[in-house]
Amino acid sequence: MMIKKLHDLYFKELVSKEEISKIVKTLAYQVKQDLPKDEKPLFVGILNGCFMFAADFLRAYNGDCEISFVKLASYEGTNSSESVKKLIGINEDISDRTVIILEDIIDTGTTLQEIYEIFRTKNIKELKIVSLFFKPDVYRKELHINYIGKNIEDKFIVGYGLDYDGLGRNLNSIYQLTTQPKMKNIVLFGPPGAGKGTQATLLKEKYDLVHISTGDVFRFNIKNETELGVLAKKYIDAGDLVPDEVTINMLKEEVNKNPEAKGFIFDGFPRTESQAKALDSFLAEKSERINGMVALEVPEDLLVARILERGKTSGRSDDTDEEKIRNRFNEYNTKTAILKDFYEAKGNYYGVDGVGAIEEITDRLSKVFDTL
Numbered sequence: 001m002m003i004k005k006l007h008d009l010y011f012k013e014l015v016s017k018e019e020i021s022k023i024v025k026t027l028a029y030q031v032k033q034d035l036p037k038d039e040k041p042l043f044v045g046i047l048n049g050c051f052m053f054a055a056d057f058l059r060a061y062n063g064d065c066e067i068s069f070v071k072l073a074s075y076e077g078t079n080s081s082e083s084v085k086k087l088i089g090i091n092e093d094i095s096d097r098t099v100i101i102l103e104d105i106i107d108t109g110t111t112l113q114e115i116y117e118i119f120r121t122k123n124i125k126e127l128k129i130v131s132l133f134f135k136p137d138v139y140r141k142e143l144h145i146n147y148i149g150k151n152i153e154d155k156f157i158v159g160y161g162l163d164y165d166g167l168g169r170n171l172n173s174i175y176q177l178t179t180q181p182k183m184k185n186i187v188l189f190g191p192p193g194a195g196k197g198t199q200a201t202l203l204k205e206k207y208d209l210v211h212i213s214t215g216d217v218f219r220f221n222i223k224n225e226t227e228l229g230v231l232a233k234k235y236i237d238a239g240d241l242v243p244d245e246v247t248i249n250m251l252k253e254e255v256n257k258n259p260e261a262k263g264f265i266f267d268g269f270p271r272t273e274s275q276a277k278a279l280d281s282f283l284a285e286k287s288e289r290i291n292g293m294v295a296l297e298v299p300e301d302l303l304v305a306r307i308l309e310r311g312k313t314s315g316r317s318d319d320t321d322e323e324k325i326r327n328r329f330n331e332y333n334t335k336t337a338i339l340k341d342f343y344e345a346k347g348n349y350y351g352v353d354g355v356g357a358i359e360e361i362t363d364r365l366s367k368v369f370d371t372l
């Protein structure tokens with residue numbers, strides 16, 4: 001999910017540009033349908049926020065029409081206690097016209113009510129209101145809104161013409177205010193035997209993070225003969241990847257078990273592109289993100305020897321048989337290695353030399369962790 005920073009605040013995508021486009025087209029179609037065949041309505045956009053909506057709405061409106069824009073301005077009255085509202089922009093004679101107001105968003109309805117009162121004095125034939133977004137929970141007026149694009153909850157939104165302190169109007173989608181990420185979430189990456197588990201155990205202490213090794217969780221479940229363990233066993237024994245759906249659900253559960261965590265070290269996850277995408281959207285729902293993928297880079301021939309050595313004591317069925325080890329590398333090279341590109345494209349990939357003494361490698365990793 002996309003996160004944007006405007007001034008000091010973070011926003012996450014709420015309505016995609018495709019969805020907006022559908023909504024706008026539907027509104028334009030409905031408005032046209034409900035008008036007498038030869039009616040030439042005067043659309044009135046309420047500036048500033050509506051300019052994008054008005055432009056797209058008009059392009060989607062299939063019939064003769066006019067458009068004008070107004071702005072609501074407050075003036076101090078001569079009597080300093082009263083504030084007078086005035087519409088700037090409407091100079092033409094609009095009597096006997098069908099006027100259709102285009103609003104980007106209606107929340108309490110105060111502004112809309114004021115605009116409505118002003119138009120009511122102008123002897124028009126009919127006045128209708130179209131609003132792209134509407135916040136039903138905070139609307140306080142009786143005034144009927146004829147067309148609503150989408151109801152949204154009462155959270156601050158930006159994009160598609162709407163701004164936060166001047167910024168964000170040029171965004172193509174609608175973004176909703178979110179809280180700033182608080183966690184440090186790191187994907188510790190590397191081929192089988194690269195030392196991810198060893199390093200994660202050291203780094204989680206140092207940085208006060210929760211370490212989730214999907215391999216360890218699977219092995220724990222196998223040992224305890226849980227349903228998940230029984231399911232995963234045949235894949236793991238063969239050195240195959242466990243199916244994404246199973247792994248993703250398990251990972252979410254592990255994360256949710258630690259609501260107080262300051263962050264996570266993900267070890268052995270994600271291993272496929274769909275896992276990586278699922279992780280991104282899962283974290284985005286929590287207003288969090290992956291700070292970086294830190295990869296241990298070790299040549300493959302060194303790794304097989306390391307795994308066979310580990311197999312003497314690890315008790316892992318997939319560590320002793322060279323054919324299974326080869327299959328794990330095959331899975332890694334065909335499904336997992338591409339994740340480097342996935343994170344690199346976001347400027348989030350950090351490669352670290354994984355050859356050397358354990359402490360040396362911890363130092364190298366720490367240098368990267370410190371910057372994330």
Ligand code: AMP
Nearest residue numbers: 214215235236240241242247268269271
């Ligand atoms: P590991 O301990 O990370 O080497 O994982 C051991 C085995 O668990 C792998 O060979 C897979 O069979 C399974 N596994 C662990 N993590 C995942 C994952 N993210 N996706 C699919 N299978 C996994």
